[in-house]
Amino acid sequence: MQVQEAGGSEQWKRVKKQLRAELGDDVFTSWFARVDLEEHQDGTVRLSVPTRFLKQWIQNNYNDQLMGLWQRECDDVHRIELTVRGAIRPRQAPVVKPSLAAPANVAAVQPDARGDTLADVSPVARAQAATAALGRGDSNTGDSARDVLQGAALDPKYTFDTFVEGESNNLALAAARQVASGGAVTFNPLYLHASVGLGKTHLMQAVAAKARASGRKVLYLTAEHFMYKFVAALKSQSALAFKDTLRTIDLLLIDDMQFLHGKQVQQEFCHTLNALIDGARQVIVAADRAPSELDTLDDRVRSRLSGGLVVGIQEPDFVLRRNILTSRVEQARKSYPQFDVPDGVLDYIARHVASSGRDLEGALNRLIAHNQLTNQPITQEMAEMTLRDLVRSSEPRRVKIEDIQRVVSKHYNVTKADLLSARRTRTIVRPRQIAMYLAKVMTPRSLPEIGRRFGNRDHTTVLHAVRKIEEMARADYALAQELELLKRMLDA
Numbered sequence: 269m270q271v272q273e274a275g276g277s278e279q280w281k282r283v284k285k286q287l288r289a290e291l292g293d294d295v296f297t298s299w300f301a302r303v304d305l306e307e308h309q310d311g312t313v314r315l316s317v318p319t320r321f322l323k324q325w326i327q328n329n330y331n332d333q334l335m336g337l338w339q340r341e342c343d344d345v346h347r348i349e350l351t352v353r354g355a356i357r358p359r360q361a362p363v364v365k366p367s368l369a370a371p372a373n374v375a376a377v378q379p380d381a382r383g384d385t386l387a388d389v390s391p392v393a394r395a396q397a398a399t400a401a402l403g404r405g406d407s408n409t410g411d412s413a414r415d416v417l418q419g420a421a422l423d424p425k426y427t428f429d430t431f432v433e434g435e436s437n438n439l440a441l442a443a444a445r446q447v448a449s450g451g452a453v454t455f456n457p458l459y460l461h462a463s464v465g466l467g468k469t470h471l472m473q474a475v476a477a478k479a480r481a482s483g484r485k486v487l488y489l490t491a492e493h494f495m496y497k498f499v500a501a502l503k504s505q506s507a508l509a510f511k512d513t514l515r516t517i518d519l520l521l522i523d524d525m526q527f528l529h530g531k532q533v534q535q536e537f538c539h540t541l542n543a544l545i546d547g548a549r550q551v552i553v554a555a556d557r558a559p560s561e562l563d564t565l566d567d568r569v570r571s572r573l574s575g576g577l578v579v580g581i582q583e584p585d586f587v588l589r590r591n592i593l594t595s596r597v598e599q600a601r602k603s604y605p606q607f608d609v610p611d612g613v614l615d616y617i618a619r620h621v622a623s624s625g626r627d628l629e630g631a632l633n634r635l636i637a638h639n640q641l642t643n644q645p646i647t648q649e650m651a652e653m654t655l656r657d658l659v660r661s662s663e664p665r666r667v668k669i670e671d672i673q674r675v676v677s678k679h680y681n682v683t684k685a686d687l688l689s690a691r692r693t694r695t696i697v698r699p700r701q702i703a704m705y706l707a708k709v710m711t712p713r714s715l716p717e718i719g720r721r722f723g724n725r726d727h728t729t730v731l732h733a734v735r736k737i738e739e740m741a742r743a744d745y746a747l748a749q750e751l752e753l754l755k756r757m758l759d760a
């Protein structure tokens with residue numbers, strides 16, 4: 269996917285700036301913070317959004333405004349196209365048909381199946397949508413502003429019994445067990461972080477289920493639901509009741525904390541956190557990164573979150589991957605006693621479909637589906653054929669330094685010779701540093717080799733460039749987005 273005009277992203281930045289000025293910060297953040305420019309070509313501007321809900325909302329409410337602003341930038345624009353990007357989560361195997369009962373559920377009931385519900389947008393927007401939906405008597409927002417404190421449903425599969433322990437998760441599991449046992453509160457909040465599919469939600473729900481079974485008052489919510497419910501309560505003037513009820517909870521679990529946006533909501537969350545912790549009630553938070561890296565969060569919330577026990581879950585090693593598969597096969601056998609996967613095939617999956625619990629389940633579900641639909645036994649050959657694309661997608665794609673130089677020079681409208689030259693003008697230095705940074709993070713090349721490929725520079729120059737870009741991207745969200753865009757272009 270390419271932005272055709274060198275100035276495309278500059279124009280997009282100006283459109284967004286103007287939109288923010290016209291809509292105000294809250295509404296802008298609600299609807300446009302997660303909109304990316306994919307392409308601007310032949311008079312068509314293609315924008316991508318994370319969900320179908322957002323796509324529809326923007327189309328229905330902001331299409332003309334967007335068109336007007338784009339036309340101010342570039343009078344050939346005659347069409348705004350919105351697409352739903354699929355790459356927020358890593359690629360997954362197709363979900364097995366529901367008729368395959370138990371094993372199919374393994375993949376079908378994933379907590380990130382946020383699809384196109386209100387859970388994808390921020391508080392003010394959600395409140396607008398909720399109010400509009402209530403006004404229409406529309407019940408398909410998937411939530412009601414009236415039932416302010418009903419938590420998200422727990423998946424009965426997510427228990428301690430089905431969670432497989434390994435070196436990468438044993439600390440998180442031990443902490444979760446301790447919290448679930450309901451003894452004295454020793455670390456509060458417990459903060460779990462890991463990248464996608466490594467078992468955070470599974471552990472959170474295991475704690476919630478166990479605590480609920482022992483009679484404790486438990487509320488399990490995603491951060492987005494927390495925002496939605498809070499703003500809905502504000503709108504329906506039940507905010508006080510909402511806050512009071514929150515503070516009587518014994519165990520509050522907030523999942524996907526990285527999605528908590530909005531100043532007022534964060535303030536409210538911080539008050540709730542303080543009230544619960546001061547009242548010796550337990551809070552557990554999960555996110556895809558450590559608190560220090562949650563840059564959308566207010567400093568006070570960040571520091572309060574870091575004040576308890578922060579535990580990371582790492583990628584599973586081979587032994588854990590293999591054990592997760594064995595456990596899943598055992599579960600599947602409860603519904604399909606004849607279901608059999610040879611050990612060699614499980615080894616093959618564990619070795620080649622490497623990254624997360626979710627990938628492993630996806631692979632296994634695909635074998636189950638194949639086996640049920642074709643009646644073919646699961647053999648090594650069948651597995652290799654059925655899982656071919658998953659295996660390939662789990663291998664890192666080889667990006668070449670020349671590709672990086674080509675994409676970066678095109679994107680910033682400089683020549684490859686400029687990138688390799690000794691010229692030190694700002695318009696060249698920055699793209700050069702970005703290209704060196706991308707070479708470091710996207711290829712296995714060493715610093716000296718990257719230096720050689722960029723006009724025979726010293727490795728310390730490359731190191732300086734990498735650090736500089738990392739530092740700038742931490743402080744500058746627009747640059748961070750731009751790096752993501754470049755990575756996507758190179759990964760495509």
Ligand SMILES: Nc1ncnc2c1ncn2[C@@H]1O[C@H](COP(=O)(O)OP(=O)(O)OP(=O)(O)O)[C@@H](O)[C@H]1O
Nearest residue numbers: 380430431432464465466467468469470592625626
């Ligand atoms: N150690 C494990 N034992 C058993 N199942 C696991 C383990 N780790 C992950 N899984 C399974 O992998 C799938 C994905 O896990 P989960 O949804 O908990 O991940 P997550 O870390 O919350 O990811 P995300 O951030 O994408 O929501 C689930 O079905 C879960 O049961």
